[in-house]
Amino acid sequence: MTDALLSVRNLRVEFPTRRGILTAIDDVSFDIMPGEVLGVVGESGAGKSLTGAAIIGLLEPPGRIAGGEILLKGQRIDNLDPEAMRKIRGKRIGMVFQDPLTSLNPLYTVAQQLTETIRTHMDVTEAEARQRAIALLDRVGIPAAARRIDDYPHHFSGGMRQRVVIALALCAEPELVIADEPTTALDVSVQSQIIDLIKEICAERGAAVMLITHDMGVIAETADRVAVLYAGRLAEIGPVREVITAAEHPYTAGLMGSIPTLTQDNARLVQIPGAMPRLNAIPQGCAFNPRCERAFERCFKDRPDPLDRGGGRKVACWLYDAVNAGTKETADV
Amino acid sequence: MSDALLKVEHLTRYFDVSKPWLNRVLEREEKQFLTAVADVSFEIKRGETFALVGESGSGKSTIAKMVVGLLGASEGVIDFDGHRMTGTAGAEMRALRRRFQMIFQDPFASLNPRWRVGDIIAEPIHTFGLMKGAEVSNRVGELLDTVGLSAKDAEKFPHEFSGGQRQRIAIARALSSKPEFIVCDEPTSALDVSVQAQILNLMKDLQDEMGLTYLFISHDLSVVRHMANRIGVLYLGRLVEVADGKRLFTEPQHPYTRMLLDAVPDLALSGRRRKPVEGEIPNPINPPSGCAFHPRCPLAMPRCKAEAPHRVDTATGYAACFALETQPA
Ligand SMILES: Nc1ncnc2c1ncn2[C@@H]1O[C@H](COP(=O)(O)OP(=O)(O)OP(=O)(O)O)[C@@H](O)[C@H]1O
Ligand SMILES: Nc1ncnc2c1ncn2[C@@H]1O[C@H](COP(=O)(O)OP(=O)(O)OP(=O)(O)O)[C@@H](O)[C@H]1O
Ligand code: SF4
Ligand code: SF4
Numbered sequence: 309m310t311d312a313l314l315s316v317r318n319l320r321v322e323f324p325t326r327r328g329i330l331t332a333i334d335d336v337s338f339d340i341m342p343g344e345v346l347g348v349v350g351e352s353g354a355g356k357s358l359t360g361a362a363i364i365g366l367l368e369p370p371g372r373i374a375g376g377e378i379l380l381k382g383q384r385i386d387n388l389d390p391e392a393m394r395k396i397r398g399k400r401i402g403m404v405f406q407d408p409l410t411s412l413n414p415l416y417t418v419a420q421q422l423t424e425t426i427r428t429h430m431d432v433t434e435a436e437a438r439q440r441a442i443a444l445l446d447r448v449g450i451p452a453a454a455r456r457i458d459d460y461p462h463h464f465s466g467g468m469r470q471r472v473v474i475a476l477a478l479c480a481e482p483e484l485v486i487a488d489e490p491t492t493a494l495d496v497s498v499q500s501q502i503i504d505l506i507k508e509i510c511a512e513r514g515a516a517v518m519l520i521t522h523d524m525g526v527i528a529e530t531a532d533r534v535a536v537l538y539a540g541r542l543a544e545i546g547p548v549r550e551v552i553t554a555a556e557h558p559y560t561a562g563l564m565g566s567i568p569t570l571t572q573d574n575a576r577l578v579q580i581p582g583a584m585p586r587l588n589a590i591p592q593g594c595a596f597n598p599r600c601e602r603a604f605e606r607c608f609k610d611r612p613d614p615l616d617r618g619g620g621r622k623v624a625c626w627l628y629d630a631v632n633a634g635t636k637e638t639a640d641v
Numbered sequence: 642m643s644d645a646l647l648k649v650e651h652l653t654r655y656f657d658v659s660k661p662w663l664n665r666v667l668e669r670e671e672k673q674f675l676t677a678v679a680d681v682s683f684e685i686k687r688g689e690t691f692a693l694v695g696e697s698g699s700g701k702s703t704i705a706k707m708v709v710g711l712l713g714a715s716e717g718v719i720d721f722d723g724h725r726m727t728g729t730a731g732a733e734m735r736a737l738r739r740r741f742q743m744i745f746q747d748p749f750a751s752l753n754p755r756w757r758v759g760d761i762i763a764e765p766i767h768t769f770g771l772m773k774g775a776e777v778s779n780r781v782g783e784l785l786d787t788v789g790l791s792a793k794d795a796e797k798f799p800h801e802f803s804g805g806q807r808q809r810i811a812i813a814r815a816l817s818s819k820p821e822f823i824v825c826d827e828p829t830s831a832l833d834v835s836v837q838a839q840i841l842n843l844m845k846d847l848q849d850e851m852g853l854t855y856l857f858i859s860h861d862l863s864v865v866r867h868m869a870n871r872i873g874v875l876y877l878g879r880l881v882e883v884a885d886g887k888r889l890f891t892e893p894q895h896p897y898t899r900m901l902l903d904a905v906p907d908l909a910l911s912g913r914r915r916k917p918v919e920g921e922i923p924n925p926i927n928p929p930s931g932c933a934f935h936p937r938c939p940l941a942m943p944r945c946k947a948e949a950p951h952r953v954d955t956a957t958g959y960a961a962c963f964a965l966e967t968q969p970a
């Protein structure tokens with residue numbers, strides 16, 4: 309099982325500040341297999357975007373990778389020089405962000421931006437690049453692509469712009485696409501179009517997707533596996549159905565119960581007391597301990613590492629540790 | 642007399658979105674108007690939660706602001722407990738004003754950062770001259786307790802609280818004048834889901850205890866389903882359908898409601914096959930003729946382009962759609 313496309317090992321991201329070092333990502337590990345959709349979820353500030361930014365080498369200083377490694381097909385990419393990293397970005401890893409305007413240059417036409425990216429990464433003529441770009445715009449659902457390609461980004465609606473960004477992310481046929489809240493800025497009725505498009509088109513081209521979002525509904529309908537982050541740490545990771553319907557980590561379980569659905573009736577929502585701690589106030593031991601109903605002594609002393617639960621699942625919680633065999637029955641709720 | 646606490650009829654609001662006068666003259670352009678809310682009518686019964694749901698720009702906040710009097714109506718009337726509010730001013734309006742309050746989306750922007758929490762909560766009490774002196778601070782303490790904070794928090798400033806706690810403060814302020822009716826405009830949209838659950842539970846508990854009536858506004862269909870007794874669906878400022886809460890989801894009537902339900906991803910993993918959604922929301926300055934939904938509607942017929950549909954009764958409420966008129970009632 310070493311054929312992961314992307315391997316994130318013990319990633320640690322820090323921000324040095326005047327009052328000391330803030331650890332925003334703390335010892336996070338996960339793999340993405342070729343062609344799979346990995347959802348990354350968590351509440352605001354959990355570290356989702358930073359994880360994505362660390363992988364593509366776009367952490368904004370003073371933020372820095374302070375530990376661990378990131379491997380793309382077995383090759384380390386976290387210690388590359390900026391030029392080598394730039395080649396990987398765009399060519400081997402494509403990106404889609406929340407606001408399409410951050411990925412598009414307002415001063416250039418869509419044609420200029422697409423053909424330039426294609427020609428930077430592929431050995432084709434200008435005319436061939438343009439042909440490719442038109443075919444791609446057509447594929448992402450831009451009507452009259454051959455004509456619209458010479459328009460500027462501001463001539464497109466929000467949903468259409470995000471389609472252009474997807475075309476841009478895919479134009480050099482990357483192996484991995486990192487999408488950070490790709491639909492959060494869009495209308496609900498357009499969101500589903502964009503999510504379906506990302507999923508379909510990546511499947512068609514065999515690209516894996518790391519889909520970052522706070523919307524569990526999107527994850528439920530899109531991802532193969534899901535990683536749940538809490539306070540910069542991995543709480544739980546596993547196949548999407550299992551994590552949603554039978555969460556093992558108390559935080560994940562609470563989170564799922566706190567979200568109203570379109571079909572189930574609950575008079576009251578599950579309530580997790582309090583809120584996620586700030587980076588400068590993460591408690592000792594398990595970061596979730598102040599909010600956890602099931603916390604016990606050990607949770608306040610030692611930090612739990614993700615434990616293998618079989619079936620591709622890992623859970624970072626002492627309830628599942630063999631040392632607690634005596635209290636094990638409490639774990640099987 | 643009906644038991645409607647709030648009654649809105651033919652409510653309409655235009656905004657002048659013309660370029661400055663000189664540009665208009667030079668570029669030979671007409672004045673331009675945007676219709677944010679068009680001919681909206683609904684009733685809210687005492688003690689119920691009526692929700693308005695719609696995508697961004699559908700007119701939800703504009704309706705909320707007109708209902709609480711922050712924005713005038715271009716046309717139409719609003720009646721609160723039998724009193725006409727549109728056009729009312731002075732002492733009569735003040736007496737009515739005490740009876741309803743509003744909670745906004747952004748708990749960061751809606752609280753004055755330089756005031757202590759206690760003064761923020763007491764503001765409506767002073768505005769309406771309801772109490773004096775020690776009585777006020779007792780009441781503030783009680784209110785903080787009611788929303789799950791502590792009386793000691795009255796001394797602190799808003800920045801010392803998290804987003805969820807600030808929304809609790811906003812709720813305490815809204816409750817301080819003992820209103821019967823609260824307009825909530827996206828009260829949890831800025832919050833994380835685990836904190837959203839706390840606030841939604843609190844709002845339901847307060848409603849049970851105090852018999853409050855809510856106009857609850859959100860773009861999130863699952864939140865609306867959880868909270869509301871009845872739901873109105875807005876599209877481009879038009880109320881396309883009103884239905885009993887849960888039945889909107891099992892028996893959607895209007896083609897737009899159906900499309901919206903198909904579009905929303907759901908946590909319940911129901912495995913339903915989604916129909917692809919067509920097109921995007923048109924520009925509200927030049928909305929499509931006739932039924933504003935016709936360019937995206939799978940059931941559109943020639944008539945839909947020419948005329949605007951009127952409200953017809955449905956099994957679950959009412960809706961505005963020609964396709965529903967032709968069906969037997
Ligand atoms: N430049 C910075 N300096 C200090 N802290 C930072 C900086 N950038 C991010 N952080 C902190 O790192 C943590 C993780 O941020 P990140 O943007 O990854 O969160 P997120 O999970 O993407 O949240 P959201 O859902 O709000 O986008 C947050 O606590 C944030 O405050
Ligand atoms: N003061 C204003 N001047 C001009 N146009 C306005 C004004 N206020 C609102 N609008 C327009 O009216 C329409 C309805 O806006 P409104 O804020 O009511 O929508 P909403 O449903 O609350 O949307 P959101 O979900 O984004 O909050 C939009 O097209 C908006 O751009
Ligand atoms: S380790 Fe302890 S505090 Fe953390 S989630 Fe598990 S039981 Fe709760
Ligand atoms: S009136 Fe016509 S266009 Fe409008 S929703 Fe009904 S069928 Fe569709």
Ligand SMILES: [Mg+2]
Nearest residue numbers: 356357358488
């Ligand atoms: Mg983010």
Ligand SMILES: [Mg+2]
Nearest residue numbers: 701702703826
């Ligand atoms: Mg609004």
